[in-house]
Amino acid sequence: MNKNYALLLLGLLLVLSQGYRNQGKDEQAAKKEIKISVLPGLQFDIPRFHVQPGQQVTLHFQNNDDMDHNLLLLKPGTRVEVVDLATNMGAKGMAKDYIPESKAILWHTKILHAGQTGTLNFKAPLEEGVYPYVCTLPGHGYIMYGAMYVNKSGKMPSLAQDKNIPPSNAANAHAHHAHQDHPFEQKPPYYYRTYMEGASPAAFAVRLSDQLAFCWDATHCKLRYIWSGDFLDFTAIWKGHKDAKAKVLGDIFYREGALPTLQIGSTAHAEKPKFKGYKLLKDGHLEFRYSLAGQDVFETISLAPEGKEIIRAFRIPNLKQALTFQPTQLEGAGSFTYQGKPLPGGKLSLDAQAGKQFTLVYSLNP
């Protein structure tokens, strides 16, 4: 059955390529119109096209993806250089549409949001060559690019041997592109249970926003680290049949050790914490529950509405003893505050009443 499909496909391709070849002969003088959109996994749907030197070209770039993109046409051989420049623009890039200062850039669109179309009208260069087009949003340009062939002969290498187009590699599709990895759109907050670096194998990764995520460890029943930037790369782990961990794509800016942060009563807990599960709250945040010194603890880690603070909220409804909160902070400039004040000596002590429900705040821009 599969073979028959392949045959059918082959037939269709051949018929189509005949059609294209005939069309090609008439294009010399005519104005060329190119339509490009986006495929899942950071790819332009057209990996390359051909124009005659000096030909008038109209290029419509339709961003049908759900993330932002732009399109730049560049001088031959300058793609990586321009992409690096765009990457180095850092936080200032957005305001400038991720268009760096460079003489290598011939034409470009602005940032196109989901559903928007940008149009470029230009006269193709007279000099024959392979002119890259690329999206320079952070991370995209290394895999999201294509090639405009400018020559009189109309010749292009076979697709399989073309070094000017991205290797059509499914693995690329996974990198940086978590929301394309499932049959639904992922909007933070959302989570995965997966193998993570710097945690036990029973780990949670929770994405709080496009720029923030944390790792929570179900073995130790505690927060392990928080990072900023992109979320996770599952490429290796989803291939299967080999050891792998979900790779943290951003920068870890806060990290705790495996030792207990929460201490109920004055002596060390006789038993290890016991993970009991979690609730998916209406707003998508997770409320972890576990028992500590025989007490049920409920913990939620969320982002304040303005996105400037991480809120760590605890409920221990049946608390009968005093408690302390003292993270073994291994990394991180900032620290948690309680009622607007830093923890004295890095340690918060609460009596049985105050400890029934309390909130700690980590300011992201102290």
Added chain:
Amino acid sequence: MKRQFIYLLLILLGFSACQDAGSDQKEVFHIDTIKTPDGLTAEVAALDFLPDGRLVAAFMRGEIMIYNPKTAAWSLFATGLHEPLGLKVINEKEMLVMQLPELTRIRDTDGDGQADDFETVYDGFGMTGNYHEFTYGPVSDAEGNLFIALNSSSSGGGVSPELRGDTLGIGRAKEGKPMFSIVPYRGWVMKISKDGQVTPFASGFRSPNGLGIDAKGRLFVSENQGDWVGSSPLFHVQQGKFYGHPAGLVWTPGWNQGNPFDLGAEKLDSMREKPAIIFPHDLLANSPTQPVLIKDHPQLKAYEGQFIIGEMNKERLVRVALEDIKGNMQGMATIFIEKQGLRKGNNRLAFAPNGDLWVGQSDHGWLGDRGVQRISFTGKVPFDVQDMNLKQDGFDLNFTNAIADFGEVPLDSIVQIRRYRYLYHQKYGSPQVDVEAIKIKKADVKNSNKKLSLQLEKMDAGFVYEFQLNQVFNKKRTDSLENRLYMYTLKEKLF
């Protein structure tokens, strides 16, 4: 223009070639492929059914989705799960899910069709972060006890800096690269009683990718060929027994015999419980998966009480007919469905309430396929060997239909019997050894021509007896036997 015409012709030829597969099996069942949602990597990790006939499917990337066969619509029930390789529906708002780190009860408490509460039922086993620490089940017996199985860890992978569970260094071979068990209960089947009591139930499993309970409540577990597993078997699993892979023995309560790998093959062989069924490698199954029981199935009455088992490496499902020989389970295995549109990677199976058999496929870096297929049965009884019965000096082969007179054809060209064994050793897999052709002393056709009784020259425990049947027709000679190979695992003789 002329050339385009030829391409068109090629296309048409391609279509017509699709239609020429007419066989007797085709009248017994048909297979269709279910369209899965765009964006889904359909590596099926688990399947089960809601009482109303909707399919629940879990996938390796952590989704649980519900498919309504009436509307062909998929909906999302849960996401973010850690390789949910097992699923047991309680009702449409509650199910048990076996993930790598735990058995979880997931519930939709607000009735919006999506799970919002995730309760850890059991996570008291260890993890090293090794990729092969798969978890299987749960299945439940009549009393409501749950059984799960924990894969041993693969030497093809390593161990993370942080573990879960207290480690013992001795569940690992000093030489060679067999699977290992350095955290609790890797390589075990665990029992979880209704009140939450957990019992380490049986040990010695390497990669037990399939649990099933038969009509009498007996637990069966399939196993994959590899180190200490000569050819993939199906075990009848009973409490306290050891099933052959040494690594997990260290977690036997009161274990005081040091590194189990040091005991040697002979000693380990004397300790182990042998398979109820051996699937000869490359002949029947190389990577058997989940057994599902044929129970009260109107179209498969001939096979009532038997198991259908998936196979990863071929476009095949396997059928197992067991018999109880004085408390010892053993029996026959053969092909149930081969090709006919079925794909490879048949990792998970589930019967729908209406009797359709749904198959979920996966590869996950191994040989296989992806997606969901549905097998509907027409009710026509295929001409086949229904089951086999062990006799003092041979076997009875029971056919689903009366067989035609063999006429002038000599018996030994119609029935050819071989036997062979597999070695029990640390090496990965075993060749067939002690292979020999077995002579038939006497053959009788009984029971209105539905039973072929064979007396054999040699009957010895520990061998697989392989029956190859050629040119066997049903009474009216309308059907010939589609299957040719039937393997009986002679674990114990009748005495």
